[in-house]
Amino acid sequence: xxxxxxxxxxxxxxxxxxxxxxxxxxxxxxxxxxxxxxxxxxxxxxxxxxxxxxxxxxxxxxxxxxxxxxxxxxxxxxxxxxxxxxxxxxxxxxxxxxxxxxxxxxxxxxxxxxxxxxxxxxxxxxxxxxxxxxxxxxxxxxxxxxxxxxxxxxxxxxxxxxxxxxxxxxxxxxxxxxxxxxxxxxxxxxxxxxxxxxxxxxxxxxxxxxxxxxxxxxxxxxxxxxxxxxxxxxxxxxxxxxxxxxxxxxxx
Amino acid sequence: xxxxxxxxxxxxxxxxxxxxxxxxxxxxxxxxxxxxxxxxxxxxxxxxxxxxxxxxxxxxxxxxxxxxxxxxxxxxxxxxxxxxxxxxxxxxxxxxxxxxxxxxxxxxxxxxxxxxxxxxxxxxxxxxxxxxxxxxxxxxxxxxxxxxxxxxxxxxxxxxxxxxxxxxxxxxxxxxxxxxxxxxxxxxxxxxxxxxxxxxxxxxxxxxxxxxxxxxxxxxxxxxxxxxxxxxxxxxxxxxxxxxxxxxxxxxxxxxxxxxxxxxxxxxxxxxxxxxxxxxxxxxxxxxxxxxxxxx
Numbered sequence: 001x002x003x004x005x006x007x008x009x010x011x012x013x014x015x016x017x018x019x020x021x022x023x024x025x026x027x028x029x030x031x032x033x034x035x036x037x038x039x040x041x042x043x044x045x046x047x048x049x050x051x052x053x054x055x056x057x058x059x060x061x062x063x064x065x066x067x068x069x070x071x072x073x074x075x076x077x078x079x080x081x082x083x084x085x086x087x088x089x090x091x092x093x094x095x096x097x098x099x100x101x102x103x104x105x106x107x108x109x110x111x112x113x114x115x116x117x118x119x120x121x122x123x124x125x126x127x128x129x130x131x132x133x134x135x136x137x138x139x140x141x142x143x144x145x146x147x148x149x150x151x152x153x154x155x156x157x158x159x160x161x162x163x164x165x166x167x168x169x170x171x172x173x174x175x176x177x178x179x180x181x182x183x184x185x186x187x188x189x190x191x192x193x194x195x196x197x198x199x200x201x202x203x204x205x206x207x208x209x210x211x212x213x214x215x216x217x218x219x220x221x222x223x224x225x226x227x228x229x230x231x232x233x234x235x236x237x238x239x240x241x242x243x244x245x246x247x248x249x250x251x252x
Numbered sequence: 253x254x255x256x257x258x259x260x261x262x263x264x265x266x267x268x269x270x271x272x273x274x275x276x277x278x279x280x281x282x283x284x285x286x287x288x289x290x291x292x293x294x295x296x297x298x299x300x301x302x303x304x305x306x307x308x309x310x311x312x313x314x315x316x317x318x319x320x321x322x323x324x325x326x327x328x329x330x331x332x333x334x335x336x337x338x339x340x341x342x343x344x345x346x347x348x349x350x351x352x353x354x355x356x357x358x359x360x361x362x363x364x365x366x367x368x369x370x371x372x373x374x375x376x377x378x379x380x381x382x383x384x385x386x387x388x389x390x391x392x393x394x395x396x397x398x399x400x401x402x403x404x405x406x407x408x409x410x411x412x413x414x415x416x417x418x419x420x421x422x423x424x425x426x427x428x429x430x431x432x433x434x435x436x437x438x439x440x441x442x443x444x445x446x447x448x449x450x451x452x453x454x455x456x457x458x459x460x461x462x463x464x465x466x467x468x469x470x471x472x473x474x475x476x477x478x479x480x481x482x483x484x485x486x487x488x489x490x491x492x493x494x495x496x497x498x499x500x501x502x503x504x505x506x507x508x509x510x511x512x513x514x515x516x517x518x519x520x521x522x523x524x525x526x527x528x529x530x531x532x533x534x535x536x537x538x539x540x541x542x543x544x545x546x547x548x
Contacts (some may be wrong), residue, residue: 001323041263048266149270156273180282186307 006054013120018210024135025130030070036138043104043139044146048153050103051096055154058084059093059161081184083162088185088211089193092154094241096199100147101233108139109229112212113222121213123208132188146199148194192248199240207233258302290339291318292378294366296351298331299386302417304353304359317341320364335364345382352385388450 068077097116112135115121124131164176172180211229215221283289301323310318316338326332333351337500348369354362366382376382418426427434459467468475 024386037260037263040267045259045262045266100311149267149274152270152274152277155277182277182284185277185281187278187281190281194274 015206015216017212019206021132022140022206025133026141028133030133032134034132034143035107035134037041038058039138039142040146043100044149045140046047046124047100047103050099051150051154052157052251053094055092055157056161056194058154059087059158060094060165060248061161062086062158063162063165064168067165077165077180078184080162080172080180083165084159084181084184085189086207087158087162088155089189090241090245092158092179093151093193093197094155096151096196097147097204097237100143100150100201101204102230105204105233106226106230108205108208109211109215110222112136112209112228113215116213116215117217117219118220132213136209137146138186139209140202142206143205144198144201147204148197151194151197152165152236171230188248188252192244192252195245196241200237203240204233206237264309281431281532291322292339292342293334293336294345294376295334295379295381296384297326297381298333298351298353298384301331301333302353302362304333304364308362308364308367309356310337312341312345312365313368314336315341317366333364343375344368345376346372347374347376347380347382350383354465355390392507518532 063079066082066086067076067079070079070082112121115135121131121135124134159181161173163172166172166177208229211225211232215225303322304320306320306323307463308320310320316337320333321336322332322334324332335351337345345366346369348371350367350369352365352367354363354365355361367385417423420426438486458464459470461467462483469479501510
């Protein structure tokens, strides 16, 4: 028991150190701009089809699922507003973050893990390239900035899915649907949800990097790093989401 | 280098589309809340805002033209509501416009409605105070609904009583509704009435166009004149006759007869008087007797 607690504290301490090291290095030149752009492309653009399909399906399914309940109250006209609110406030950020945890975090974990195992990271240090700056900082920055944009795409495509979902049973034109969506939205719905996604992005990147960077020597540890990166990132996303919603609830 | 620029423009497009979507969302939501574009403020005092909140819509002629931006308590019975309105509708709002609070549907949000005035032609200024109307509370509506429901209950109860009486009662109206004999007799009398009126019609026809004495009497002018002259003649004759009688009274041959007649009349009168007296006495006596009996 004590050993387990000690291990947990040990892990948390290591992650904290890793995070402080990231914040120290991120403002210090030289900046690895080219690598950052490349990581943005890999993380952002390459994840777009996956996120788009998920967002579309979420919007469509949410509309179809909430319809019977609202129809009971004769409030079908509130469907667009309700779908928009639940998509933008909660569903699109969390689902996108989970998808990215699966795709990006595990990718980073496996990539850095294998680099660590094959001693490429050590070789970088020998070549006078700061591996932390080149590998970790660029990736964490890329996820932090790309996840919010992916969430915005998921929101937009989810709304389109909602539009199709509404039109399956009744008719509404796109202008009216859009105006209904915007009528139901306030800044309080958009801003906290957007801020939340930056934290999702940061933790997805950081957990992936930490797991890969601290992988033990040995081939099986690569798989382990990828696996535990996904699990830990997903769990962290839910915990951050809970905290974010509670803080929003507290202040507004 | 070529390959590198290949992914760079894709990334740029991805980021720019994402940012445009975000910014346009912010813009449209802000537009809804009148954060962009020129606006002006109006104020109004209310006794109670009945649940109006900051951000509720302001309507003019049914169109959303702005939002409520501030609600503040001024005294214990007065609330100041400040609302932001688009500048382009300012020319339609005159100084005698009134603000009232209503609700958007039965369960919906509260809305602040501005109703146009009649007399004024002066356009409102920024930060003007406009008059307010007391909002209709849902409770008041429910109260009046309850009253009418109660009344409806009384009316239906009485209607039920009335219908019962109609079906089972013995009054004229219920007989009229239910009794078959009555219907038969009414039908009969109506038939009789019809024949009577037919007869009467033929009678009047005859009266108007016939040659009988009666119809002549009614219609012939000549006959009328003749009757008139006859009547005059009769009158003259009777006058003459009275004169003759008077003359006869003074004639000595006939005086005796007239005197006798006078005497007989006097006698008759006396007899009648004495009879009446006797009857009166009898009645008096009976009254005294009954009074004595009561005393005893």
